[in-house]
Amino acid sequence: MFDEIEILKSFLRESKLRFTPQRQTILEVFLSHEGHVEVEDLFLNIQKIDPSIGIATVYRTMNLLVECGLARDSVLLKGQQSFEKLYHQSHHDHLICTQCEKIVEFEHPLIEKYQLEICHTYGFTLNHHKMEIYGICLDCQK
Amino acid sequence: MFDEIEILKSFLRESKLRFTPQRQTILEVFLSHEGHVEVEDLFLNIQKIDPSIGIATVYRTMNLLVECGLARDSVLLKGQQSFEKLYHQSHHDHLICTQCEKIVEFEHPLIEKYQLEICHTYGFTLNHHKMEIYGICLDCQK
C-alpha cells in the first residue's frame, strides 16, 4: 500500500526523472483539493506555499501526474483544463448541468461492464473512458 | 419529413436570422463529409466551391448547425474542433485508439437506458451525452 508521494517517486525513478521540491509541492496542493480543480486555482494555491514556482512547472508536473495515474484531466470548465484525483478514488462518471455547470458524480457498474463487452467485440484493449451526461439539474429546472 | 436545409431555414426564421448563400454552401459541404470532420478540412473543401468564404463565417455557421441540432462537436483530434452529422444519423458513441487515433462507432441500447436511469435518480433532465472509450485497436496491438 503506497501513498501518492511514493507512487510519484517510483514513477520518476523508473523514467529517470527527478523528485524535486517543486513537484512535491504541486502534488501536495493538488491532493488537497476535492473534486475538479482548474489550473488557475491550483496555481494560486501553489503560489501561497512557494511563490517562486512558475506556471510552466505546474503544467509540466500535472502532465506527469496524469502519466503516472495520480490525476486525470476532467471536464473542460470555461475553457480551462481541469484535473481530478484518480488514485484511491473510486471510479465515477459525470452528470453536468448545462445551466449552472454543477457536476454530480455517479457510478454504474453495468455501464462499466458493457464498456468491456464493447471493447471485446471490436478487439480493443480497454484503457480508460470518459462519460459525461449533460442536462439540467433540479435547482435550475425551477 | 424535412431535410437538413429545411431544418436550418426554419431554425433561422425562428431566430430572426437569415438564410444566406454562404450558410447554404457551408451546410452542403459539411453534409458531404462522412464521419468526423475537422474545421481545417471543412474550410478547404468550402473554398473549392466558394473561395471568398472566410474562416470566421465557417466557425459562425458551424456553431449555428450545432445549435439547431444538425451537427454536434465530436472528439478533439489534434487540438482542433471537429464535427459530425447529427440529424438522420443513428446515435452512437466512440471507441478511440490512443495509438493511431482510429475511431470506431458503436451503440449499446442498455447503456443509453442506464443513462436515463441515472438522470432520473439525480433529478436531471437528460439533454445529451458524450461517451468515449479509449484503448488500443487490433492493428496497433501487433
Place this chain on the structure above:
DNA sequence: CACAAAAATGATAATGGATATCAATTTAAA
C-alpha cells in the same frame, strides 16, 4: 569533496484555435 553530465526550473516568447471587431455589403420588409 570536486566535477561533469543530465535534468529541471522559471521567465518569457511563441503557437494556434477560436472569437471579437468593424467597415462594407447584403437582405428582408415596408
Place this chain on the structure above:
DNA sequence: TTTAAATTGATATCCATTATCATTTTTGTG
C-alpha cells in the same frame, strides 16, 4: 425605393498551453 437589421470577410485579439533557453539543481563518479 428606402431603411433597419443582419451578415460577411479581413484582421486584430484573446488566452490557454507549449516551446525555448539561459541558469540552477540534482545525481552519480572518482
